[in-house]
Amino acid sequence: xxxxxxxxxxxxxxxxxxxxxxxxxxxxxxxxxxxxxxxxxxxxxxxxxxxxxxxxxxxxxxxxxxxxxxxxxxxxxxxxxxxxxxxxxx
Amino acid sequence: xxxxxxxxxxxxxxxxxxxxxxxxxxxxxxxxxxxxxxxxxxxxxxxxxxxxxxxxxxxxxxxxxxxxxxxxxxxxxxxxxxxxxxxxxxxxxxxxxxxxxxxxxxxxxxxxxxxxxxxxxxxxxxxxxxxxxxxxxxxx
Numbered sequence: 001x002x003x004x005x006x007x008x009x010x011x012x013x014x015x016x017x018x019x020x021x022x023x024x025x026x027x028x029x030x031x032x033x034x035x036x037x038x039x040x041x042x043x044x045x046x047x048x049x050x051x052x053x054x055x056x057x058x059x060x061x062x063x064x065x066x067x068x069x070x071x072x073x074x075x076x077x078x079x080x081x082x083x084x085x086x087x088x089x090x
Numbered sequence: 091x092x093x094x095x096x097x098x099x100x101x102x103x104x105x106x107x108x109x110x111x112x113x114x115x116x117x118x119x120x121x122x123x124x125x126x127x128x129x130x131x132x133x134x135x136x137x138x139x140x141x142x143x144x145x146x147x148x149x150x151x152x153x154x155x156x157x158x159x160x161x162x163x164x165x166x167x168x169x170x171x172x173x174x175x176x177x178x179x180x181x182x183x184x185x186x187x188x189x190x191x192x193x194x195x196x197x198x199x200x201x202x203x204x205x206x207x208x209x210x211x212x213x214x215x216x217x218x219x220x221x222x223x224x225x226x227x228x229x230x
Contacts, residue, residue, distance in 0.1 A: 004102040005221070011102055019100075031100045043100035058102070060166070 002043055006058035010090070011043065016082035017090070019075040024049065029077040029090050032056060035068050042066070043077060109221040111164045113210040116156035116183075120206055122149040123190050124199035131194065143194065150191035153202065157183050157209070164213070173212040179205060 002015040010029065011017070019031040026046050032054075034040040044056035047065065054073060057065045077090045123146050130142040161180040170176050183205035189198050213219075 001097060001099050002102050003099040007102040013102075016097070017100070034101070041098060041100040043102045 006060050006063040007043060007045070008060050010059050011077075011080065012086075014083075015080055015086060017043070017077045018079040018081060019077045021075040022078075024054065024073050024076050030054075030056065031074045031077060032068050033072040033074065035066060035072060041074065046073075111156075111160045112218065112222050113156075113160060113206055113213050116153050116160065117203065117206045117210070119149045119153040119156060120187070120190070120199065120202045122146075123153065124196065124203065127194050127196050127199050131196070146194070147191050150187050153190070153206075154184055154187040157187065157206070160209070160213070164218070165216070169212065169216045172216065176209075176212055179208050179212075183209060 002011045002013060002017065005013055007029070017031075024030045024046050026049050028046050029043060030046055031041055031043050034042045042056070044066065045059055047055040047057040049055075049070070052070055053067055054070050055065060055067050080086055080088050080090055126142050126146040126149065130139050130146070133139055133142070157180060161177075165176060173179075183202065186198065186202040186205055190202050
């Protein structure tokens, strides 16, 4: 489930997602471990990527951008399934 | 590729800009300016009047500060699309706050309040109250 507003309008607070452990590419929405708190997951969009690190950005202007180890990316968000009216492949 | 795990929250949290700033901060300071000018005009005591001027200048400066922060840190380009006059309104409000700093005219303070109210309308229409305000404590 998405918590927060930084990925609006694509993802809204409370949206339910499915993520898959497939390699991420630039532009993908990914679920990753928060570099500030390993137990916490974040959902962001990949802004840039190299063999070691990724920069994850928010969709909403003025919101945070984070650099994470590439291994912190848990997978690519592939489906938004709730609420049903917002059902969509990502 | 797909494995099922227990659902959990993935945070898309805003950092500082969302849910912090409220036009009420500027309005409270501007209201103070208005009331101070009333007191200034009602008094014949020069010492009291000097204190009124000094405090009014401080409050007007705080009004400008709150307007600036709200303008820079809360409002975003998509808000400007919805409210194309937003930049102009903020500019006028900041100018008006300067005028309130300089003068002791109630009409100037009233104009400032009106401009802040225009900004407040845009803030409300862009979800400001929902992201910023807390419910009152029971019985408050």
